[in-house]
Amino acid sequence: MAKSVLTDPSQDFPRWYQDVVAKAGLAENGAARGTMIIRPWGYAIWERVQAALDERIKATGHDNVYFPLFIPMSYFEREAEHVEGFSPELAVVTHGGGSELAEPLAIRPTSETVIGEAMSRWVQSYRDLPLLLNQWSNVVRWELRPRLFLRTSEFLWQEGHTAHATADDAVAETLRMLVEAYDDVMARVLAIPTLRGRKTEREKFAGAHTTYTLESLMRDGKALQMGTSHYMAQNFAKAFDITFSDETGGRQQAYTTSWGMSTRVIGGMIMTHGDERGLRLPPAIAPVQVVVLAIKDEAVEACRTLVAELEAAGVRTRLDDATGTSFGRRAVEWELKGVPVRLEIGPRDLDAGQATLVRRDVEGKQALRLNEVRATVPGLLDEVQRGLFDDAVTFRDGHTRVASQQQEVDGAGFWTLPWGELGVDGEAALAQRGYSVRCLLRADGGLPDPGQSDELVAWVARAY
RNA sequence: CGGGAUGUAGCGCAGCUUGGUUAGCGCGCCACGUUCGGGACGUGGAGGCCCCGGGUUCGAAUCCCGGCAUCCCGACCA
Numbered sequence: 001m002a003k004s005v006l007t008d009p010s011q012d013f014p015r016w017y018q019d020v021v022a023k024a025g026l027a028e029n030g031a032a033r034g035t036m037i038i039r040p041w042g043y044a045i046w047e048r049v050q051a052a053l054d055e056r057i058k059a060t061g062h063d064n065v066y067f068p069l070f071i072p073m074s075y076f077e078r079e080a081e082h083v084e085g086f087s088p089e090l091a092v093v094t095h096g097g098g099s100e101l102a103e104p105l106a107i108r109p110t111s112e113t114v115i116g117e118a119m120s121r122w123v124q125s126y127r128d129l130p131l132l133l134n135q136w137s138n139v140v141r142w143e144l145r146p147r148l149f150l151r152t153s154e155f156l157w158q159e160g161h162t163a164h165a166t167a168d169d170a171v172a173e174t175l176r177m178l179v180e181a182y183d184d185v186m187a188r189v190l191a192i193p194t195l196r197g198r199k200t201e202r203e204k205f206a207g208a209h210t211t212y213t214l215e216s217l218m219r220d221g222k223a224l225q226m227g228t229s230h231y232m233a234q235n236f237a238k239a240f241d242i243t244f245s246d247e248t249g250g251r252q253q254a255y256t257t258s259w260g261m262s263t264r265v266i267g268g269m270i271m272t273h274g275d276e277r278g279l280r281l282p283p284a285i286a287p288v289q290v291v292v293l294a295i296k297d298e299a300v301e302a303c304r305t306l307v308a309e310l311e312a313a314g315v316r317t318r319l320d321d322a323t324g325t326s327f328g329r330r331a332v333e334w335e336l337k338g339v340p341v342r343l344e345i346g347p348r349d350l351d352a353g354q355a356t357l358v359r360r361d362v363e364g365k366q367a368l369r370l371n372e373v374r375a376t377v378p379g380l381l382d383e384v385q386r387g388l389f390d391d392a393v394t395f396r397d398g399h400t401r402v403a404s405q406q407q408e409v410d411g412a413g414f415w416t417l418p419w420g421e422l423g424v425d426g427e428a429a430l431a432q433r434g435y436s437v438r439c440l441l442r443a444d445g446g447l448p449d450p451g452q453s454d455e456l457v458a459w460v461a462r463a464y
Numbered sequence: 465c466g467g468g469a470u471g472u473a474g475c476g477c478a479g480c481u482u483g484g485u486u487a488g489c490g491c492g493c494c495a496c497g498u499u500c501g502g503g504a505c506g507u508g509g510a511g512g513c514c515c516c517g518g519g520u521u522c523g524a525a526u527c528c529c530g531g532c533a534u535c536c537c538g539a540c541c542a
Contacts, residue, residue: 014536022475033534088540110542144465144540151541159542225542262542295501328502335502346501356501434538464541 013220018148020270023336024279027148034146034153038263041337044287045266046156050136052189052284053158053261056181062132062160067114069138070105075113079239082112085206089141091153107140112207112232112258115161116240123163123254126246130173131163149267150224150464157262163242163254170255171210171231171450177259178212178229178447186226190265191282191389192216192272193396194226195414195459197439198448202427205258209233210450215438215459217396218271221412223438223461226268229259231450272392279338280360282388283381286316290377291339292355293320295327295346302345302370306355309374315381335360340384341377343368361387406430409460414438419456427458435460 021027026042029035038046054064070093076083086109093105108114115133123131140154160177164170178196186192194214204211208230215223234253237243242254273280283289290310294303300321310317318339320330334342344356349367357368361384368376399413406426409415419440422430427437440456442448448456 085541139542141541145536145538155542157542228542260542264542323500326500326502326504328500328504330502332503344501348501 014147016274016276017267017271020274020278020336021148024338026266026270026279029148032153034143034151036148036152036154036263038156041287042266045269045281045285046263048285048287049185049189049261049265050158052185053181054136056184057134057158057160057177060132060176060180062134062162065133065135066137067108067111067118067135069108071108071111071114073104073106075117076106078113079207079236081235082207082239086110086141089143091140091142108137109139109141110258110260111135111137111139111159112161112236112256113240116236116242116256119161119163119254119256120241120243123242123244125244126165126252128244129163129165129254130169132160132173133162134158134160147267147464149270150264152263155262155264157260159260160258162257163237164256165244165246165252165254167233167255170233170257174210174212174229174231174257174259175447177257178214178227182214182227182229182259182261185261186214186216186265187389189282189284190269190272191284191385191392192226192265192268193389193393195439195441196447197441197459198450199228199439200424200427200437200458202424202431203437205230207232207235209235212447213439215461216268216272216392217399217414217461218268218464219274219395220271221399221462223414223463224264224268224271225438225463226265227259227261230257232256232258273388274338278336280388281338281340283340283385286338286340288318288337288339289316289381290341290343291318291320291334292343292345293327293330293334294323295344295349297323298347299345299350302350303343306343306345306370306373310377313374313378315377331358340381343373359384403460406460409433409435413461415460416457417460419458420454422458422460430460434462436463438463 024041025039027036027038030037076086090109091107093107094101119131123129136158138154138156143151143153146152162173164173183194183196186194194216197213197215199211199213205228210231212229214226216226218224234255236256237254244252244254246252270279292303292306294300303319303321307317307319322330338360340360342358344358349355354367354369355373356365358365401413401415403409403415403417406422406429409430437458438461439459440448441459443455443457
């Protein structure tokens with residue numbers, strides 16, 4: 001298990017994070033304040049998140065669509081809470097084609113409004129429901145304190161928007177995407193354990209009836225929201241007139257949902273798995289799962305054979321035959337990039353008919369017979385994936401403490417306390433001290449219904 | 465918008481207090497040679513509106529005034 005920055009106060013976590021992002025070649029700041037340039041290695045990771053998530057979204061019956069980047073300002077004003085929540089962070093275009101626009105255009109911070117407007121035209125009958133849409137896009141929010149991947153003025157994400165005939169259907173959809181799409185990708189692909197919970201009124205999405213969230217604990221003991229799923233009830237249907245004729249010919253208002261997951265999860269992955277030597281990529285997300293490194297020219301041929309074998313076994317493999325660069329430099333570069341497994345072959349290995357296996361997740365090297373590589377590596381990658389997830393669970397559980405009242409909350413990690421004791425006043429008191437209620441869970445750990453208010457446990461932490 | 469700090473080579477920094485040759489150092493980059501099983505070394509080289517504007521002075525990276533930008537701590541947030 002990686003040493004925690006939390007247990008080593010001499011370490012400066014923000015600095016560590018910046019170094020990992022830079023040295024792994026993931027991203028850098030853009031010219032405009034708060035913007036981010038995603039470099040090839042970082043984008044390849046995002047593409048794997050996209051692929052996994054898109055597969056889950058399509059598997060649950062959703063269709064991909066694309067809506068405009070520009071949204072007329074008046075759209076935001078139709079939903080009171082929504083406009084209040086988002087106005088402060090809107091970027092607004094006032095000029096186009098050399099002259100001032102009659103109506104300013106907001107650059108989308110999220111697309112409930114434009115999509116709601118279209119839904120009102122597309123939904124006429126109960127037969128048109130449910131309407132299950134998803135969009136891959138960039139959005140802009142003028143954040144005050146940007147940080148690569150975690151909070152940038154512009155970010156890439158996926159936003160799902162659905163409309164349903166009944167409240168039950170909409171709630172079920174909200175929970176389905178949280179669990180079957182988001183948490184599945186978090187656990188299976190990013191190897192990040194989460195809490196599945198409900199947001200408090202104070203923390204919910206602007207305009208939502210209920211917000212559900214996935215919360216994770218980073219290695220510095222702060223929490224990060226990894227994805228949210230919102231049940232809007234009829235709030236947006238009212239604002240955008242999404243109505244339909246039911247089976248009996250009556251007029252009904254639809255119930256809508258929205259849910260999003262962004263490039264932030266890459267930041268979460270870095271802060272969950274990274275160690276003092278840089279990035280550690282879970283195999284499922286790694287653009288390159290195995291690098292086969294030829295130490296000397298005479299080993300290149302054997303390396304090529306190995307690469308071909310592994311590729312045939314479905315392992316994403318890259319050959320490093322840059323023997324003109326020193327071995328140490330190449331080894332370190334692949335470590336910084338977080339590649340899970342390295343196979344080194346030099347003259348000594350050739351003589352012995354073996355490769356030297358180096359895992360990124362644990363210390364040490366071991367010999368592996370060349371003819372056993374193909375049979376061994378896929379299982380090893382699964383083991384690494386599980387190990388990273390288990391380490392993160394152990395870390396979280398080891399940094400979760402129980403409190404009975406808000407005054408006891410003091411320090412890094414999660415704190416749990418009865419929501420009935422805490423309440424909105426306790427929540428406000430915690431906020432004064434820099435802590436927030438990340439989410440509410442049922443006493444048995446399950447997800448609370450939208451209306452449930454008793455027997456809830458508040459999970460509290462400092463957050464990003 | 466409050467509190468603190470910083471702008472000097474691609475990156476990280478020193479120099480400024482006490483003005484004075486040609487503005488330095490580390491990393492990186494280029495060439496050649498020796499190296500190469502864990503970030504090699506030597507020699508040579510390229511690369512600077514010292515954030516911007518004004519002022520003081522024989523002379524400003526350095527002192528004074530005014531801008532601008534960035535970073536850190538808060539409030540906002542996927």
